[in-house]
Amino acid sequence: MVKNTLLQVWPIPAFDDNYIWCIHDGDSALVVDPGDASPVLQYLKQENLFLKGILVTHHHADHTGGILQLLQLLGSSIPVYGPAGDDIPGRTQVVIEGDKVEIASPRISLEVYEVPGHTLSHIAYFANMQANIVEPMLFCGDTLFASGCGRLFEGTPTQMSQSLAKFMALPKNTLVFCTHEYTLSNIRFALTVEPNNANLITWAQTAKSLREQNLPTLPSTIGQELQVNPFMRCDQKEVIDSALKVSGEKTLPSPAHVLAVIRAWKDRF
Ligand code: ZN
Ligand code: FE
Numbered sequence: 001m002v003k004n005t006l007l008q009v010w011p012i013p014a015f016d017d018n019y020i021w022c023i024h025d026g027d028s029a030l031v032v033d034p035g036d037a038s039p040v041l042q043y044l045k046q047e048n049l050f051l052k053g054i055l056v057t058h059h060h061a062d063h064t065g066g067i068l069q070l071l072q073l074l075g076s077s078i079p080v081y082g083p084a085g086d087d088i089p090g091r092t093q094v095v096i097e098g099d100k101v102e103i104a105s106p107r108i109s110l111e112v113y114e115v116p117g118h119t120l121s122h123i124a125y126f127a128n129m130q131a132n133i134v135e136p137m138l139f140c141g142d143t144l145f146a147s148g149c150g151r152l153f154e155g156t157p158t159q160m161s162q163s164l165a166k167f168m169a170l171p172k173n174t175l176v177f178c179t180h181e182y183t184l185s186n187i188r189f190a191l192t193v194e195p196n197n198a199n200l201i202t203w204a205q206t207a208k209s210l211r212e213q214n215l216p217t218l219p220s221t222i223g224q225e226l227q228v229n230p231f232m233r234c235d236q237k238e239v240i241d242s243a244l245k246v247s248g249e250k251t252l253p254s255p256a257h258v259l260a261v262i263r264a265w266k267d268r269f
Contacts, residue, residue: 007106007132009177011216012043017181018062019218021139025106025132028052032125032139033179037066041073051075053103055110056082056091057141058122063179064089083114085121095123107132110139115167117160118142118150126170136174138167138222145178146220147203148186149231151267157260164232164259172223183207183217189269190230193242193262199227234258 008026011019014036021032022043029049033056034040044051051074056064064082067090071078081095082088095101097114110125118141125139142150143163152160167176187204194200203224207217225232233239234255243252243261252258 005132006134007108009137009175009219010043011218012039014039014066015062019177019179019181019216020066021177021179022049023106023108024049028105030055030103030106030108031070032177033057033063033141034066034070035060035062035064037069037073040066040070044074051078052105053078054080054090055101055125055139056080056088057124057139057143057179058083058119059086059088060119060142063141081125083121083123086119097123101125113163113166115140115143115163117152117155117163120154120159122150122155122163124167126174128171135221136171137177137219138170138174139177140167141179143167144176144225144229144231145180145186146176146183146207146217146225147190147200147229148182148266149229149263152263157263158256160231160263161234161254161256161259167222168226168232170222172221172226174222175219176221176225177219181211181216181218184211187228189266190228192269193230193265194233194236194238196238197228203228230262231259234262 010022014020020034023030030053071090079092080090081093082091084094095112099112101110110127113124115122115124127137210217230239243258246265247261
């Protein structure tokens, strides 16, 4: 068998709608947010892969619940990268904004962003262009979803707005690996906010047909989200107008104010 030099990224479905992303080179693998060990073990076995590291975005159990079992069964020396501040089971390396996670195999370098909102210590991992990847890649946990964003369990709308702004500044071709298949319900809400967004209407058809074939709607891209995600479009007239109408406010002075309104609206949608 010829060893791949380009990295591949595959979704391992878990629970009802989680994706545990597996980054591998045909031999060595990393997994992101393993909430459950058994689908990961099964996938690694089936693909003949060796687990070399675990990346964690935030402390919720559906992202961390499988870590200890993976370490127990595959080797307690596997590094586990995760945010500070919360108890991440098995974590060996605390990473903060600006840190670089350098993995030897599979060969990849990832930059860490702190993206509070969904949780206070939530982080994301960004792999910019490098020798063995074809597009930049973002592993964003529950901060950004296709056509949506994470619920604000711990952070404020202003924090989420600033976190999403970090993603909005990334290259448009960045592949976005979200951790839940929430796309169709997010699109239903997005269409209520922006019924006239032509890109969103087209995307709704594409996403529906992908799900009918039981295919993931992910990864998305930053460029795509800028066109269809209301939480990344809080400076757009139709989004602002909808937020004004729903809130009854006369003005919403910043994108963070608009985000606060549409996030609360989505929570009761
Ligand atoms: Zn979460
Ligand atoms: Fe989650």
